[in-house]
Amino acid sequence: MALNATxxxxxxxxxxxxxxxxxxxxxxxxxxxxEQERVFARSWLFVGHESQIPNPGxxxxxxxxxxxxxxxxxxxxxxxxxxxxxxxxxxxxCRYDDGNATVFTCPYHGWSYGTDGALVGVxxxxxxxxxxxxxxxxxLIEVAQLCSYKGTIWATWDAGAPxxxxxxxxxxxxxxxxxxxxxxxxxxxxxxxxxxxxxxPCNWKWPAENFSGDTYHNISHRSVDLVGVGxxxxxxxxxxxxxxxRKLHVSIPDRGHQTITYALPPDHAPQAAYQNSPEVxxxxxxxxxxxxxxxxNQRLIGAPGEIFPNTALLPRQPRTLAVWHPVTAHQTExxxxxxxxxxxxxxxxxxxxxxYIRYSGPAGMTxxxxxxxxxxxxxxxxxxIARRHPYTYEMGLGHAVENYEWDxxxxxxxxxxxxxxxxxxxxxxxxxxRWAQFMQxxxxxxxxxxxxEAAAVDAxxxx
Amino acid sequence: xxxxxxxxxxxxxxxVVLGSGAEVEIVSNPGDGIWLFGRYLASADDPALVGAxxxxxxxxxxxxxx
Numbered sequence: 001m002a003l004n005a006t007x008x009x010x011x012x013x014x015x016x017x018x019x020x021x022x023x024x025x026x027x028x029x030x031x032x033x034x035e036q037e038r039v040f041a042r043s044w045l046f047v048g049h050e051s052q053i054p055n056p057g058x059x060x061x062x063x064x065x066x067x068x069x070x071x072x073x074x075x076x077x078x079x080x081x082x083x084x085x086x087x088x089x090x091x092x093x094c095r096y097d098d099g100n101a102t103v104f105t106c107p108y109h110g111w112s113y114g115t116d117g118a119l120v121g122v123x124x125x126x127x128x129x130x131x132x133x134x135x136x137x138x139x140l141i142e143v144a145q146l147c148s149y150k151g152t153i154w155a156t157w158d159a160g161a162p163x164x165x166x167x168x169x170x171x172x173x174x175x176x177x178x179x180x181x182x183x184x185x186x187x188x189x190x191x192x193x194x195x196x197x198x199x200x201p202c203n204w205k206w207p208a209e210n211f212s213g214d215t216y217h218n219i220s221h222r223s224v225d226l227v228g229v230g231x232x233x234x235x236x237x238x239x240x241x242x243x244x245x246r247k248l249h250v251s252i253p254d255r256g257h258q259t260i261t262y263a264l265p266p267d268h269a270p271q272a273a274y275q276n277s278p279e280v281x282x283x284x285x286x287x288x289x290x291x292x293x294x295x296x297n298q299r300l301i302g303a304p305g306e307i308f309p310n311t312a313l314l315p316r317q318p319r320t321l322a323v324w325h326p327v328t329a330h331q332t333e334x335x336x337x338x339x340x341x342x343x344x345x346x347x348x349x350x351x352x353x354x355x356y357i358r359y360s361g362p363a364g365m366t367x368x369x370x371x372x373x374x375x376x377x378x379x380x381x382x383x384x385i386a387r388r389h390p391y392t393y394e395m396g397l398g399h400a401v402e403n404y405e406w407d408x409x410x411x412x413x414x415x416x417x418x419x420x421x422x423x424x425x426x427x428x429x430x431x432x433x434r435w436a437q438f439m440q441x442x443x444x445x446x447x448x449x450x451x452x453e454a455a456a457v458d459a460x461x462x463x
Numbered sequence: 464x465x466x467x468x469x470x471x472x473x474x475x476x477x478x479v480v481l482g483s484g485a486e487v488e489i490v491s492n493p494g495d496g497i498w499l500f501g502r503y504l505a506s507a508d509d510p511a512l513v514g515a516x517x518x519x520x521x522x523x524x525x526x527x528x529x
Contacts, residue, residue, distance in 0.1 A: 102493040102500075103518075110497045110520060121498050121518040 009436035019394035032329035040065030083141035150187035170412030171257035177302030178315035182287035184295030202378035211312035213427035240271030256434025258427035259305025396424030478528035
């Protein structure tokens with residue numbers, strides 16, 4: 001099953017009836033180019049966090065797809081996401097990672113923009129342009145929609161996309177697991193340290209698939225488990241509470257978001273964690289007790305998940321978010337953001353910083369395992385013989401359930417109970433189903449079936 | 464052609480002369496080496512500019528007013 005243009009994406013390159021997906025979607029340069037238009041120019045993408053730009057004039061240079069954007073707070077305090085490209089000849093107007101600026105000035109011919117994107121300086125405006133240039137036509141290109149959700153900033157270039165929370169759908173509560181405080185208070189997360197950035201030689205969908213909930217590859221991390229990089233000096237994480245929980249895959253159909261999550265029984269008691277530091281252990285014990293009193297999400301424990309298309313969550317241990325920025329079909333730039341509760345004691349933040357970078361990032365022991373797999377798998381899939389043979393995503397096909405409920409806990413979407421099964425590929429199928437929809441759809445109208453269903457229900461009710 | 468000035472080093476309050484002969488007082492310096500924010504103190508070519516604040520392009524600055 002190589003590139004089959006006549007059959008299209010559905011039932012062609014992404015055949016979810018049989019559970020087969022062509023390797024072409026990972027290695028084909030034409031498909032990659034089409035993704036930039038169909039997926040990245042239409043989706044909501046993670047841009048940064050408000051804690052990176054607390055003051056007027058603060059900026060953080062981010063990315064949306066292949067393109068550089070400036071996340072900044074203007075002089076009046078409003079947040080903007082602007083394409084980092086001069087309207088005159090396209091040069092980057094900001095070449096710093098972050099900072100504070102009055103204006104963004106293009107070093108090529110000197111055009112200059114305010115922090116709200118307005119063109120404020122044109123060299124020789126009177127002399128060369130005879131004061132005739134309409135400067136209002138040449139603001140920096142600004143995203144069509146922007147949303148700040150519990151401090152995280154998301155943006156899309158597509159004015160026809162649904163609002164961000166509608167885009168998230170039932171996945172919102174899983175994002176909340178990362179953004180709310182350990183003690184259950186809403187939106188307590190702040191960025192810890194800088195953003196780790198590095199380039200890996202594989203297609204962006206390798207890590208996106210992995211973080212969608214690949215529990216099948218745990219064998220890759222066995223050496224890390226044996227070494228004991230976890231915060232209690234054993235395994236990768238604290239597993240005490242996980243042993244009480246049901247392990248689940250949750251996939252949100254029509255949205256393309258999916259995650260692993262752990263569901264705890266009602267009236268569960270906090271388990272010992274972070275025993276490597278008594279002070280940190282006591283802090284988390286206190287937080288866990290407060291969370292049980294306060295949070296509607298208190299029976300869920302976050303685990304790896306993916307917001308379509310390229311934002312990965314790891315809400316619990318370590319608490320990080322990654323963005324898989326496409327560079328070419330064969331290269332991805334990874335940006336990893338680390339989070340901590342903003343009012344956590346300094347000792348806790350320092351302890352977590354050590355744990356986070358020991359686990360994740362280019363030097364993180366667990367992430368190195370993953371990168372080995374992605375990079376070699378990608379390289380081995382590029383050859384003419386390899387490309388003839390699709391990957392199988394048949395695991396657990398037909399075994400997901402809807403309207404999942406366990407002891408009073410209801411979950412949205414399609415759920416696979418992994419407590420006995422250990423693994424399924426339902427999340428990957430959900431990711432690629434949505435990917436194929438994006439690649440094939442002409443507009444957002446085709447990508448929002450839930451709106452059509454709601455309209456049909458309303459019409460029937462009106463009859 | 465005059466020697467270029469290092470406008471990044473110019474402090475707020477410095478007075479400069481532009482190619483047009485106008486005199487401007489620096490009110491803010493973003494430090495990018497390309498622009499200054501200045502207030503016109505004198506402008507023979509266009510007296511209406513006096514008192515106005517504008518962005519001043521580096522290549523327009525030809526001299527410091529002692």
